[in-house]
Amino acid sequence: MIAEFGLIALWLAAALAGLQLLAGALSLTSRGQVLGGIVRPVAVMQGVLCALAFGALIVLFLQTDLSVKLVATNSHSAKPFIYKLSGTWGNHEGSMLLWVTVMGLAGSFVALIERRLPEPTMLATLAGQAFVSLGFYAFLLASSNPFERLPVPPAEGQGLNPLLQDVGLAFHPPTLYLGYVGLSVAFSFAIGALVTRNVGPAFARAMRPWVLGAWIFLTLGISAGSYWAYYELGWGGWWFWDPVENASLMPWLAATALLHSASVLAARNALRAWTVMLGVVAFSMSMVGTFLVRSGILTSVHAFAVDPERGSFILALLVIYIGGALTLFAVRASTVTEGERFALTSREGALVFNNVMLSAILGVVLFGTLYPLMTEAFGQKVSVGPPYFNPMAALFAVPMMIVMAFGPLLRWRQDNFARIRGQLILPALISVGVAAGLFAAEAIGALPLIGLAVAAGLGVASLLPLRGRNLRRTPLPVWGMVLAHFGVAVTLFGMASESAFSVEKLVAARVGQTTEVGPWQVRFVEIQPVAGPNWTALEADMFASYRGGAEVEIRPQARSFWSPPQMTSESALVTRWNGQLYAVLGEETDDGRWQLRLWWKPFVTLIWYGSILIALGGLLALIGRVASDVRRVVARDKIADRRMEMAK
Amino acid sequence: MSEGQKASRWALWLPLAIFAGFIGLAVSGLLWPADRNVASTMIGKPLPQFELPAAVPGRPGLSTADFTDGKPRLLNVFASWCIPCALEAPQLSQLEAAGAEIHAVAIRDRTEDVSLFLKRYGNPFTRIGKDDISAVQLGIGSSGVPETFVIDGSGIIRYQHIGDIRPEQVPMILEKLKEAQR
Amino acid sequence: MRTLLIALLALFAVPLAAQDSLPPAPYANRQIEDPALEAKAQELMETIRCLKCQSQTISDSDAPMAGDMRSQIRMRIATGEHPEVIRAWLVERYGDYVSYSPRITSLTWPLFALPVVLIALSLLLLRRRFRGKGDAS
Numbered sequence: 001m002i003a004e005f006g007l008i009a010l011w012l013a014a015a016l017a018g019l020q021l022l023a024g025a026l027s028l029t030s031r032g033q034v035l036g037g038i039v040r041p042v043a044v045m046q047g048v049l050c051a052l053a054f055g056a057l058i059v060l061f062l063q064t065d066l067s068v069k070l071v072a073t074n075s076h077s078a079k080p081f082i083y084k085l086s087g088t089w090g091n092h093e094g095s096m097l098l099w100v101t102v103m104g105l106a107g108s109f110v111a112l113i114e115r116r117l118p119e120p121t122m123l124a125t126l127a128g129q130a131f132v133s134l135g136f137y138a139f140l141l142a143s144s145n146p147f148e149r150l151p152v153p154p155a156e157g158q159g160l161n162p163l164l165q166d167v168g169l170a171f172h173p174p175t176l177y178l179g180y181v182g183l184s185v186a187f188s189f190a191i192g193a194l195v196t197r198n199v200g201p202a203f204a205r206a207m208r209p210w211v212l213g214a215w216i217f218l219t220l221g222i223s224a225g226s227y228w229a230y231y232e233l234g235w236g237g238w239w240f241w242d243p244v245e246n247a248s249l250m251p252w253l254a255a256t257a258l259l260h261s262a263s264v265l266a267a268r269n270a271l272r273a274w275t276v277m278l279g280v281v282a283f284s285m286s287m288v289g290t291f292l293v294r295s296g297i298l299t300s301v302h303a304f305a306v307d308p309e310r311g312s313f314i315l316a317l318l319v320i321y322i323g324g325a326l327t328l329f330a331v332r333a334s335t336v337t338e339g340e341r342f343a344l345t346s347r348e349g350a351l352v353f354n355n356v357m358l359s360a361i362l363g364v365v366l367f368g369t370l371y372p373l374m375t376e377a378f379g380q381k382v383s384v385g386p387p388y389f390n391p392m393a394a395l396f397a398v399p400m401m402i403v404m405a406f407g408p409l410l411r412w413r414q415d416n417f418a419r420i421r422g423q424l425i426l427p428a429l430i431s432v433g434v435a436a437g438l439f440a441a442e443a444i445g446a447l448p449l450i451g452l453a454v455a456a457g458l459g460v461a462s463l464l465p466l467r468g469r470n471l472r473r474t475p476l477p478v479w480g481m482v483l484a485h486f487g488v489a490v491t492l493f494g495m496a497s498e499s500a501f502s503v504e505k506l507v508a509a510r511v512g513q514t515t516e517v518g519p520w521q522v523r524f525v526e527i528q529p530v531a532g533p534n535w536t537a538l539e540a541d542m543f544a545s546y547r548g549g550a551e552v553e554i555r556p557q558a559r560s561f562w563s564p565p566q567m568t569s570e571s572a573l574v575t576r577w578n579g580q581l582y583a584v585l586g587e588e589t590d591d592g593r594w595q596l597r598l599w600w601k602p603f604v605t606l607i608w609y610g611s612i613l614i615a616l617g618g619l620l621a622l623i624g625r626v627a628s629d630v631r632r633v634v635a636r637d638k639i640a641d642r643r644m645e646m647a648k
Numbered sequence: 649m650s651e652g653q654k655a656s657r658w659a660l661w662l663p664l665a666i667f668a669g670f671i672g673l674a675v676s677g678l679l680w681p682a683d684r685n686v687a688s689t690m691i692g693k694p695l696p697q698f699e700l701p702a703a704v705p706g707r708p709g710l711s712t713a714d715f716t717d718g719k720p721r722l723l724n725v726f727a728s729w730c731i732p733c734a735l736e737a738p739q740l741s742q743l744e745a746a747g748a749e750i751h752a753v754a755i756r757d758r759t760e761d762v763s764l765f766l767k768r769y770g771n772p773f774t775r776i777g778k779d780d781i782s783a784v785q786l787g788i789g790s791s792g793v794p795e796t797f798v799i800d801g802s803g804i805i806r807y808q809h810i811g812d813i814r815p816e817q818v819p820m821i822l823e824k825l826k827e828a829q830r
Numbered sequence: 831m832r833t834l835l836i837a838l839l840a841l842f843a844v845p846l847a848a849q850d851s852l853p854p855a856p857y858a859n860r861q862i863e864d865p866a867l868e869a870k871a872q873e874l875m876e877t878i879r880c881l882k883c884q885s886q887t888i889s890d891s892d893a894p895m896a897g898d899m900r901s902q903i904r905m906r907i908a909t910g911e912h913p914e915v916i917r918a919w920l921v922e923r924y925g926d927y928v929s930y931s932p933r934i935t936s937l938t939w940p941l942f943a944l945p946v947v948l949i950a951l952s953l954l955l956l957r958r959r960f961r962g963k964g965d966a967s
Contacts (some may be wrong), residue, residue, distance in 0.1 A: 235890035242885055277663060288670070297677035299684070301884045307680050315674050323671075326664040333660050344956075356952040359947075367944050376682040380937055383879045385887075385930035386943060395945055504872070507862045584782055586859065595859050659955065672907035686881050689925045756894060758853045781855035782898035791895070792882040812961065 003068050006056030007147040010097075011051035013104060014137035016042050020107075024127025028120060028195070035319065036119065039126050040111040043253045045110030046130075047101075054088075054101040057146055059469070061088045066546030067153040070094065070146050074098060076159035078534045090161070092294060092310070093146035095173055100136045102181040108209075110185055116206045116629065118198065125192030132184060134282075134315040143313055161419045162535070162561040162568050168228040172221060174482040179218025180251055180286035185210040186258060190279030191325060194332045199272045204265035207279065209341025209625055211262060212470040216618040217254045222248050223611035234569035234584045236327030236504070236599050241389040244302035250362055254282035257358040258616035259353050268412055270348050274355055280329055284322040286363070291318055297373060332637045343414040350407030357400035364392045394447055400464060401454050401492070405461035405484060413638045423464050431457030446502040451496030459489035484617025494606030497579075501602040518600030520581050522546045522554075535561045535571070540594065544574055580604050657771040685810045688789025688797075695803045696787035703762045710751055710777030718801035720828035722750045722821070723786060724773065727757050728765035730811040736768035736812035743818060744772035748825055751775045753784050755793055784829025796821065800828035857904035858897030864908075871904050874913040877931040878903070878920060887930065 020042045022422040026032030027039065060068050061084050064077045074086060074091045090097045106128040114122060120266060140146070163169075189207040193199045225248065239245060258278035262569055265275045295311025342348035368384045375382050405427055409420045435453035438444060462485035505517040513522045525541045537559040543551040552570035561568070574581040579602035586595025699711040715721060726733040736753065744750055752773040754762050762776070779785060788797065788805060798807040798821070808826045809817070833905050848888075862868040872889065878899065880891035888896040899920075920928050932938050 149794070209741055235886075237890065252938050267929065281663065284667075291674070295678060297674065297676070297681070299682075299885050301886060302851075308681065309679055311674075313679065315671070320673075322667055323664070326667055330660045330664050332693070334657055352956065356956065359953060360948040363948055364944060370670070370673060371938075371941055373677050373682075375937060377673070377676050381682075381686065381925060381927035382932070382938060383927050383930045384932065384941065385877070387877050387931040392945055398946075506859055508860065539964070587854075686924055686927055688923060689921075692924075756849060756898075761851065780852055781901055782895055783902065785895075786899065786902060786920075786923065803934055825890065 002056050002059055002063075003147040003149060004053045006060070007145070008052045009049045009053040009119050010141065010147070012052065013046050013100075014134065014141060016046040016049065017104075017133045020046060020130035021134060024123045024130060028127075036123050036422070039123050043111035043126050043130070044108040045075075046133075046244060047106075050101045050104035054097055056287075057094060057097060058085065058088050060147075061085065061094075064157060066155075066157055067149055069148045069150045072150055072157050074158065076157040076534065080533055082167065082170060083165045086164070086173075088134045089173045089177075090164045090170075092500050093140070094145045095177070096136065096144050097138050097146050098174065099181055100133060100140060102177050103133045103136065103184050103592040104184055107133070107186050107188075109624065110188075110210070112416055112484075114206060115195075117246055118196075119200060121192045121196045121198045122205070123192075124195045125188045126186035128191035130457045132187065132321055132466040138312075139313050139317065143310055154376045157242060159561070162559070162566045163232065164233055165534075165561075166228065168224060168451065169232070172228060175217050175224060176221035179216075179221050179255075180212050180248075180283075180289070181533070181539060182210065182214025182217060182587040183251060183255055183283040183286055185214070186255075186279040187325065190276045190337075193306050194276060194328050194336075197332065197335065199265075199276055199336045199490070201266050201269050203410075204262040204275060204631070208259070208262045208266060209622055209629070211255060211259050211279075211282075211619055212479075212622040212625070215252070215259055216622065218248075218252050219611055219615045219618065223608050226609050227278075231571055231573060231582075232568070234571050234597075235582075236502075236582055236597075237603070238303075238498075238604070239386075241365075241368075241386050242302060243369050244293050244299040246365050247292050250586075251282055251289060253358050253365070254278055254285050257355045260280050264348055264351050266338070267480070268340055268342070268348060268448065270342055271352065271520070272336050272339045273333045274352075274417055276333060276336070277329055278355070280322075280325045284325065287314075287318055287322060290317055291452075292369070296371070299357040299372070301601075338415070339648055342412070345410065345417055346415050347407065347410045347412045350403050350410055350571070354400055354405050354407065355492055357396045357403075360396045362392050362555065363394070365389065368392070377411075378526075390447060394450070398450060401458050401488065404488070405458050408462075408465045408481060408485070414521040421470050423467065424461065427457040427461035430460055438500075442500070448496040448500035452500065455489045455493035455496060458492070459486060459495050462486040462489055476627070477621045479595035480617045480619070480621030480624060481555070483620060486614030487615075487617055489611030490613055492539070494608075494610055497603035498601050500606065502604075503600045505596075506596045508589050509596050515596065515598060515642050518602075519547045520598075520600055521548070522581075522583065523551070524594070524596065530557070534561075535559050538585065540583075540596070541574070542583065544583075545582055546574075546576065546581075554583055556583045558585050558587070566627050575605060579603055603627055667770040686791040687810065688791075688805070688808045690734065690789040690805050691808060693805060695799060695805060696784070696789060698777075700753065700779055700783050700784060700786065703752075703776040703778035705763075706771070707773060707776045710753060710775045712803060714751060714775055715799045716801070716803040719749065720800045720806075720825055722748050722825065723788075723797040723799050724750055724752045724791050725755060725793055725795045725797070726752055726826045727793045729805040732812035733794045734765070734769050736794055736814075737772075739813040739815055739818050740772075742815075743769050743821060745815075746818075746822055747758070747772050748822065751777075753777045753779050753806065755779050755782055755785055779797055798828050800822045848861050854894065854897045855901030857901040857908075859900075860904075862904050867907050868904075870913055871907040873908070874916060875900055875903055877929060878917070879928050879930055881924065881928065 016548045020039055023035040023042065024039045028037035036505040055632050060071055061075055064071060064084065066072045070091060070093050075087045079087065107126060111126060138420055144218045176231050186207055189203065226238045229474060245283040258275065260272050261275040261278050266273045291311060291314045294307070294314060297311065345450055367390055372382055406420060406424055409423060431453045434456045435449060440453060441601050459608045462482055464476065465482055484556045505515060507515050509515060509524045511526055514521055521544070523543045525538050525543060527538055530537050530539045537557040539555050542554050544554055552574050556573055559570055569584055570584045579600060582599040582601060584597040586597060589595055620632040677787065695712050695715055697712050700709050702709040722743065740750060750773050752775070754776055757778065793813050796809040796813060797805055802807050806828045810819065812819060847856045875889040876887050878888050880886045880893055880896040881889045882893045882895050883891050903916055903928060907913065913931065915930055917931070926933070926937060934942055950960055
């Protein structure tokens, strides 16, 4: 019953999306204007129905209804509750349903609360949103039906991949999807603005909170995914430039550029073409990412439900949506008049540089990810990985971060560097000092050294915009910017420190043996078998002491699941303010010793704390903008009321 | 229209052009999916110097010298724990019956397991070397089991067949062996 | 009793897919005594691709062949062989695919040309944007 209800809700939502598109498009014509009134209610209904369909799927998973094919292939009655819940989106069909649900709900949200734009642009935006949703509804209903029934329900489900049975990973997809698919709003806004030739500060101001919201989720989602991979997969790394990881990073790069570009457009009515293009590119990268991940054309550790047929369907959608949007952009953007002029040395100039650098990194990541595919077309195989991506990304990121240090200090429209030179002496000295000190003291690589130096300088420089201000009167968006830029410095510091100062130890240890790794002494006490709800494991009991201090107990495990049969490694972490001890248990050797892999990673947690600061900065900016928008609307309404009063 | 505006026209079409390139690439990736096997690049190069002990009591061990006496041979890389190796056993027997001499390298295998495998599936090999740390496998550019190489009379690798040999591929292997005589 | 249980679990802990039953190669999971040499080996291993995995380096992979490759590399580095010589040896056998460290060859030159193209493109776009300041809009 529930499955049928979900399917019906999904069909209805798809139908409403069609109606939304039709009404919205027709309302732009001279004779169809009356249809405009139904677009918003239809958008809200569509979102609600979609959410109901997704809710139905969740219920099916929680009940482990094995007559539904998706549940039978991806769940198991012995799974813990939280993983039954997260199993809903831990598969292709469920995650696609999540995709259209977030799109629908985003559209509803826009329809309900967005009132800053002229009506035609709003209707064009909602029509655009519906247009994109329709393709994905078609994909779901035609080839990825989540509610398909099995004629004979099996006795037990096939279980969820043990790697996915983890709290961190359970909530990684929804967070990411709120980000990726949230960018669809920016896409629709861009389409709406291009269609109604309304690219201006109002458009940017309307789009900005939506982009900020999606961007915050995307930042947190990528960061959570990275941390999950770090502690769950047991190889001590946190980013591999794997195609699926890159697929998640590319929308983030575009969204960051879009955010900054929209700010310029909103404040100074400049960078019109850039902002519209980035609005289109950001969600396009989300769609390209989903194609790359689901089609199976790239080799990746993360790739799920590989199916070239489904890949072809998504590719067709991409051609229609991205091809259409980019064509619209190329044709219409030339009629978008140039905005205000500005000098090279100005806030706008710094932001243009920022845009260009982010786009360059995006280009490098895209090209590098697709390159193996290009050479395959000629029958050759190459591998493109961290040794390529790290220096190439740094090539553009380092200049960008140097400009990030002084960009916020520049005035709009025109400024000269000499005016702010004084303030920058301190950060510059710190950077040079750190670089020189590290060069003399330690033997670390060039990239980590540059990273640490830039991070130190940027950390100080990011606080400079607050200098000389009354801190209690400083607007929230400024606090947001400072916090986010500071967060970038912190993240960079963590990345560079981990790269420069990590120590690894591999031992075949006997019970009772003590191993040294960096400043830690790790005492291996015993091995014992343990059991969990759907797994058994061998657990090593170890005691770790930092520089002879109090001992901390750690218990890394080598875990075996039986449905489906798989082994995972549960690493044990000890987190201090200055880094993490990371312990992994391996296999037993012939002579009764146990493989232990231990790392000491100084300041590695700053990578993820920094990204939380970045997201927090975004949140402050969002709250600040929304609050000021609300105040502006309230004031405008008050003035309108007063005018009406006076007219009586 | 000013110089600046005309010049920017081409830039507006750039994203679409890049996207078109991506679509072409994606289509080629979907239509002609990549071969996941990693082929050896040692074709045309000589076998590395190696000497492996005997894997089972009934057959002698294997070294490079066993390939350089002027007669082309097959080199089969296999293991008892490898399921496709069992599947290709009849084809290997066919090749041996047709006159091909097959030397083998057992990868990461215990003597008793290899003996059991040969007893069960037949033994078409003249010599079997025991490669516990995949040294020879790495040396010839093999990346999995089973693989069959055609080695000519002077020890040069002439052809690599990845995966088990299917019945319809037996004539092709014999043909490659004949080619190696030239 | 406890040891029996552990032994039983260790038995079941072996993955059920086809796997060999021999122990890992001597230096697969054992570091070279000299930390400087081990660091060199580690740096090399982090850029060599595991051939039996989807997308991993041999330093992160549990596959037996990856262990064998690690062992080979460590043994060779311990005897003083230069890392790039070992890399070239592997590339000679498996092609560029086995190395994540890109060389500039006829196959990979676009990867290195791209940043140059991007820098040129950015300068072009930026120059046009700022030089046109004097024009009447």
